[in-house]
Amino acid sequence: MKKYIDIHTHRKENRENVFSLQNINPEDFKNEGAKARKHKVESCFSVGIHPWYIDNSVEDKLNILKQIASNPAILAIGETGLDKLCPVDFNLQKEIFNAQIFNAKEVKKPLIIHCVKAYNEIQQLLKNAQPNASVIFHGFRGKPQLAEELIKAGFYLSFGKLFNEESLKITPLDRIFLETDDKELKIEEIYSLVAEVKGVLVDELIEKVGENFERCFRNIFAEISRV
Numbered sequence: 001m002k003k004y005i006d007i008h009t010h011r012k013e014n015r016e017n018v019f020s021l022q023n024i025n026p027e028d029f030k031n032e033g034a035k036a037r038k039h040k041v042e043s044c045f046s047v048g049i050h051p052w053y054i055d056n057s058v059e060d061k062l063n064i065l066k067q068i069a070s071n072p073a074i075l076a077i078g079e080t081g082l083d084k085l086c087p088v089d090f091n092l093q094k095e096i097f098n099a100q101i102f103n104a105k106e107v108k109k110p111l112i113i114h115c116v117k118a119y120n121e122i123q124q125l126l127k128n129a130q131p132n133a134s135v136i137f138h139g140f141r142g143k144p145q146l147a148e149e150l151i152k153a154g155f156y157l158s159f160g161k162l163f164n165e166e167s168l169k170i171t172p173l174d175r176i177f178l179e180t181d182d183k184e185l186k187i188e189e190i191y192s193l194v195a196e197v198k199g200v201l202v203d204e205l206i207e208k209v210g211e212n213f214e215r216c217f218r219n220i221f222a223e224i225s226r227v
C-alpha cells in the first residue's frame with residue numbers, strides 16, 4: 001500500500017496509510033525503543049538534542065544518544081541544529097550540534113536539522129564534518145536563493161504547514177520531504193497543499209517522497225531486516 005510519509009512529527013501516529021518518523025529526546029528513547037523492537041519498522045524515531053533542550057544535563061543526553069544511536073529503531077539523528085533565537089550560548093550550541101553530526105556519521109544515519117537564522121554556520125559545520133548520510137532541513141521556510149543553495153549542496157528540504165511558495169516551486173521532487181512537526185493537522189493536508197503548488201497529483205507526490213525516503217534510509221532498513 002502506498003503510504004504518506006511524515007518525516008518529522010512530535011506525535012505518535014497509528015494510521016495504516018501513514019508512516020511517521022516520530023521525534024523524541026534521547027532520554028525518552030528507553031521505553032519507546034523497547035516497544036519499537038516489537039513492531040520493527042512500524043515504530044521508528046529520530047532522536048537528537050534540540051538546541052532549546054541544551055541544559056546542565058546535556059553531557060548525559062549526549063552520552064545516552066551515543067549509546068542508543070545504532071539502535072535500528074532510530075532512523076535518523078535529530079532534530080538537532082542551531083537556533084539564533086534560543087538563549088543558549090551559541091558556541092555551546094555549535095559544540096553540541098557538532099557532536100551529533102559526528103554521532104550520525106559514526107552510525108551512518110541521516111541528520112534532521114533544525115535551523116533558525118544560522119544557515120551559514122550550519123553549512124560550515126556540515127562542510128567540515130562531511131556527513132556520510134543524507135541531511136534533511138526540516139520545516140524549511142527560507143527564500144528561493146537559500147533553497148537553491150541547500151539543494152546544490154546535496155541536501156533535502158522538508159516542508160510543513162508554512163513555507164515560501166517560490167522555494168517549494170524550485171525544489172525538485174527528488175529533494176522533497178513533508179512533515180507535520182508539532183502542528184495539529186494530518187499529513188494528508190500537507191500533501192494536498194504541496195501537490196497543488198508543485199502542479200502534480202497527490203499520488204505522484206506520494207511516489208516521489210517514497211523514493212526519496214527509500215534513497216535516504218535504504219541502508220538502515222537493510223540493517224533492520226537483518227535484526
Ligand SMILES: [Zn+2]
Binds near residue numbers: 079
Ligand atoms: Zn520539530
